[in-house]
Amino acid sequence: MTILDKIVANRKKEVAEVKKHVSLEELKKQIPSNRKGNSLKEQLRNPESSGIIAEFKRKSPSKGIINDKVEPEVVTEGYTAAGASGISVLTDKTYFGGSLNDFAKAREANPDTPMLRKDFMVDEYQIYEACVTKADVILLIAAVLEKEEIEHFTTLAHKLGLEVLLELHAEEELQKVDPRVDLIGINNRNLKDFTVDLEHSIRMLEKLPAEAVKVAESGISDPATVDYLRESGFHGFLMGENFMKQEHPAEACREFINQLKR
């Protein structure tokens, strides 16, 4: 069983447990009315944008504890002030130490910044949760979903006013791309064995639809890499550990963005 299989199996159990306390019908009653979300897709298409999607990530299966001394509202408010184009907050508790509560705190501190609920979406219940917590974007991971599930979750997300970031790793996942997804991410980290290969993004790039808004994910730690990926055709750059491992993640984010060519 790979780590990804374990995370997904655990998430399915956790969602089933949460539903016992708050049913889907009850959750639907909490959907905010007339909320105008923040579009990550539009933000990344803006050539003035830094393209950085800065992540709040307490720990990870590959690195263990990254930072357990910082608060989501403080860090993410700093990310926005530093010039991040979007914010990602991990909401998986078991493997990443995150929660919807972290997300809600970050949301409150960043009302106008596009925010991604970063989780392992295995049930439509989680998409309603994302909506209730005022996320702007959800992540769908092709490696753990069937093509039909991606289509169904995309339809639901759009109905609820959420954008979809579809994450790919392997070439064979390309046949799962639904043309309606808003953003396509290429994860440089092999989620089965944790190896990181930045050239992976570049190799996958030419296989993606030309008009797609493209995001390179994981293992980025150098402004020159972002410049190179941008020149190659990427619009967004998802970065977690490089900022979170610092005592002051938002300051690290500011310094990083200041070093980008644009």
Ligand SMILES: O=C(O)c1ccccc1NCC(=O)[C@H](O)[C@H](O)COP(=O)(O)O
């Ligand atoms: O980060 C991990 O160890 C990991 C392991 C298994 C599944 C997912 C994992 N990470 C989720 C992510 O996609 C990253 O948090 C995100 O791309 C940022 O990556 P990084 O900049 O390397 O922290």
